Amino acid sequence: MKILLKIIGIIIFLIVGYVVIALLAFRKNYHFEKSVVIEAPCEKVWEHIASTKEMNVWNPFAKADPNIQITYSGIQGTVGDAYHWKGNDEVGEGEETITEVIPNKKLSCNLHFIKPWEGVAKTKFILTPEEKGTRVTWAIDNELTTGMKLLKPMMDMQMGKMFGQGLDELKVISEK
Template identity: 70%
Template sequence: MKTLLKILGVIILLAVVYAVIAILAFDKNYHFEQSVVINAQKEKVWQHVGSLKEYNVWDPFSKADKDIVITYSGAGDKVGDSYHWKGNDKVGEGEQSITEIVPNEKLITKLHFIKPFESDAKTAFVLTPEGNGTKVTWAIDYELTTMMKIMKPMMDMNMKKMFDQGLGNLKKIAEK
């Protein structure tokens, strides 16, 4: 029994030490990005990236809830256009709006998360020529709360999984 308590004590101590280090060492500004090269001209890729409606065709986040409700404001391809989503606990609720567009090159959006927690983020999709294809870079930036700093390694793993899945979906659609 003493050995079990010692092991449990060491585990708790390590968890506390990690939490303190994470809070002190990790920057509050979070940036994550992933890229893929798509074997298609950027004008063709842009058809699937330059519109919020088309984005939701390949976006893995909205696919996490088959009953998600998405309401669009505008055509989805101009500055100011947006959509509101409301889904289950995995998807939450929020809004995404276009803040900047450079056709065939860049789409910048503001994400406003409402549930499960309120926060704001900025996303960017940047298209650049790469050989005979197009490199698509998907990035997200936001500010981490103290508790989110502790979860940063798990967030990185989840973001990598979701961005890889989304960019893979985009690649399949754009290369057809």
């Protein structure tokens, strides 16, 4: 019985220790980015990220629910181009709107999450010419609530997985 109580005490100590460290160590401002080099010129890659419809061809977040409902608005490929999504519990509901377009170089967007939790974020795609093609960097920035700070390591893992899948698919369709 004493061993069981010691184990429970150690587990509680570790959990409390993690919470304290996470709250102190993890900043409120969250930034995550991932890059890939695509063997295609910027102009060819741009075709696949220049509008919300084109992004959703390879966007793993839009593919996570086969029954997702997407409604587009605005003029595709311009500031104001937007889409609203509504999906299962994994996908939730929200809106993404293009806020900046620098053809063949940069696309910035505002994300508004509605469900399962309310939140906002900014995303951007930066295209940089390289010797073997184009480096595409996909980034997201937002502010973490206290509760979300505790989940930051899991968020990094999930974002890395999803951004990796999306960039890999973007690479495949851009190199065709």
